[in-house]
Amino acid sequence: MIASIRGGASAFVAGAAAVLAFAPVGFQPLALVTFALLIHRWTEAPPRRCFMAGFWFGLGFFLAGVSWVYVSMSEFGGMPPPLAAFATAFFCAFLALFPATAGWLQARIPAPAAVRVCLLIPAAWTVFEWLRGVIFTGFPWLAVGYASAGWPLQGYAPLGGVYAITFLTLSLAGMAWLLFRRVRPTLALGAFIVVLGAGEALRHVEWSKPEGQPVDVSLLQGNVAQEMKFRPERYAKILETYARLAGESRAKLIVLPETAVPNFLDQVDPGYLASLAEVARRNGGDLLLGVAYREPPRSYYNTVVSLGTAPPQIYHKHHLVPFGEFVPPGFAWAMWMVEIPMSNFSRGPVGPPPLEVAGLRVAVNICYEDAFGDEIAAQLPLATLLVNVSNVAWFGDSLAPAQHLQMARLRALETGRMHLTATNTGITAAIDRDGSVLGRLPQYAEGRLEVRAQGYAGMTPYAHLRDWPILTLCLALLVTWVIIGRIQRR
Numbered sequence: 001m002i003a004s005i006r007g008g009a010s011a012f013v014a015g016a017a018a019v020l021a022f023a024p025v026g027f028q029p030l031a032l033v034t035f036a037l038l039i040h041r042w043t044e045a046p047p048r049r050c051f052m053a054g055f056w057f058g059l060g061f062f063l064a065g066v067s068w069v070y071v072s073m074s075e076f077g078g079m080p081p082p083l084a085a086f087a088t089a090f091f092c093a094f095l096a097l098f099p100a101t102a103g104w105l106q107a108r109i110p111a112p113a114a115v116r117v118c119l120l121i122p123a124a125w126t127v128f129e130w131l132r133g134v135i136f137t138g139f140p141w142l143a144v145g146y147a148s149a150g151w152p153l154q155g156y157a158p159l160g161g162v163y164a165i166t167f168l169t170l171s172l173a174g175m176a177w178l179l180f181r182r183v184r185p186t187l188a189l190g191a192f193i194v195v196l197g198a199g200e201a202l203r204h205v206e207w208s209k210p211e212g213q214p215v216d217v218s219l220l221q222g223n224v225a226q227e228m229k230f231r232p233e234r235y236a237k238i239l240e241t242y243a244r245l246a247g248e249s250r251a252k253l254i255v256l257p258e259t260a261v262p263n264f265l266d267q268v269d270p271g272y273l274a275s276l277a278e279v280a281r282r283n284g285g286d287l288l289l290g291v292a293y294r295e296p297p298r299s300y301y302n303t304v305v306s307l308g309t310a311p312p313q314i315y316h317k318h319h320l321v322p323f324g325e326f327v328p329p330g331f332a333w334a335m336w337m338v339e340i341p342m343s344n345f346s347r348g349p350v351g352p353p354p355l356e357v358a359g360l361r362v363a364v365n366i367c368y369e370d371a372f373g374d375e376i377a378a379q380l381p382l383a384t385l386l387v388n389v390s391n392v393a394w395f396g397d398s399l400a401p402a403q404h405l406q407m408a409r410l411r412a413l414e415t416g417r418m419h420l421t422a423t424n425t426g427i428t429a430a431i432d433r434d435g436s437v438l439g440r441l442p443q444y445a446e447g448r449l450e451v452r453a454q455g456y457a458g459m460t461p462y463a464h465l466r467d468w469p470i471l472t473l474c475l476a477l478l479v480t481w482v483i484i485g486r487i488q489r490r
Contacts, residue, residue, distance in 0.1 A: 008056040015060030021147040024402035028151040035173035047107040054103030058096030068398035102128040110485035117174030123474035149409040155202030157413035158460035164470040208416030208458035218251035219422040223446040226393035252285030253358035255422040258391040280308025286357035316348025317366040354383040374466040384455030386419040393425040409435040
């Protein structure tokens with residue numbers, strides 16, 4: 001019993017420590033250490049113990065990494081703190097079932113130690129991480145591959161996306177375990193060096209080429225406190241803030257955050273919209289405005305609309321946030337506990353064409369949508385630039401904004417496109433196609449980020465095939481060793 005408690009506690013601490021590999025700390029080698037500890041717990045242990053070790057590791061990982069869920073429910077959603085704490089813990093416990101099941105599955109498959117730690121465990125983890133990003137509309141936050149931003153493994157993003165990097169990260173952790181245990185150390189060290197070296201070399205490959213001339217872009221950050229955003233007495237001040245920031249810009253493309261105007265488009269003063277459009281025309285370009293949109297009889301959308309020289313174009317958000325933007329069937333009863341304005345949106349169409357603005361073909365995505373790399377890649381090759389508009393003020397001064405920016409860096413790498421993100425309170429940033437952050441505004445400060453945006457053409461291997469190659473590889477590894485194990489038992 002005591003050994004079991006100690007084992008669970010050590011796995012919990014290792015999982016919580018793994019969060020330091022992600023933004024804002026971003027020390028990626030720590031992911032190798034913490035996952036090597038989990039691999040050690042999973043090696044030669046029976047399935048039930050592997051399940052529990054995976055559960056406690058996952059619980060520590062998600063409680064430390066997505067604690068901002070509590071902030072959005074309690075501080076801004078109005079849920080009583082004890083109930084918000086329980087809901088957060090329950091949510092994290094549910095997420096922990098995915099690594100727990102991965103541990104159970106790999107333990108059911110007989111294999112030599114080197115194969116288990118370098119291939120089977122990475123394959124099982126990757127499959128269940130992908131499932132976590134799909135089931136119940138998906139929650140792919142803190143996929144292990146995101147910790148690679150700025151490190152050698154990011155070179156694999158244009159080839160296989162974030163899940164391929166997840167597989168390689170756990171495989172490197174397995175190699176580290178082999179080195180520590182002195183199991184085939186020469187082979188493990190050689191493979192470790194080759195994987196990292198190839199990743200570093202791939203970072204210098206240009207998968208896309210410039211298209212057209214660079215365009216001046218202005219990303220606006222209004223810094224409207226979430227608790228003030230939907231108060232009627234603050235409405236005029238919010239509109240004045242964005243009108244002033246836009247009017248001061250001479251950029252050809254001006255981008256405002258998600259729901260920058262906290263109202264339905266048809267209820268916004270036409271004179272105000274005309275003034276924004278006039279600013280865009282004065283600059284010889286366009287303006288992208290985040291605003292809610294409604295269509296009779298009962299369709300409501302989280303929307304970006306273009307104003308300016310081009311004909312008005314509209315993007316409706318497709319991948320909505322459960323409970324935040326729509327109520328899952330059967331859960332209407334839960335919404336009496338929270339107060340989230342505009343929380344019952346409709347889904348926009350799948351695979352909309354890019355918005356043609358300021359001489360660019362812009363693939364727009366709204367907030368949570370850029371956590372789904374395959375959906376962003378589906379807008380290529382037409383799109384030459386990625387633009388995300390967000391309002392992560394819902395998560396307060398937490399880890400969420402930095403984690404969100406880190407995910408955006410992977411989207412730029414996967415697609416070979418610049419990625420611009422305009423947010424309400426931060427982090428507003430410009431990301432180059434190599435994942436480097438070209439510029440950013442400080443959080444909780446009003447301002448404009450002026451950047452030169454280059455459109456790019458071409459398709460990375462990931463944009464062609466998306467997540468299917470790495471999923472096929474992982475499933476093939478698991479099935480192959482199941483078959484080998486059955487043959488050996490005969």
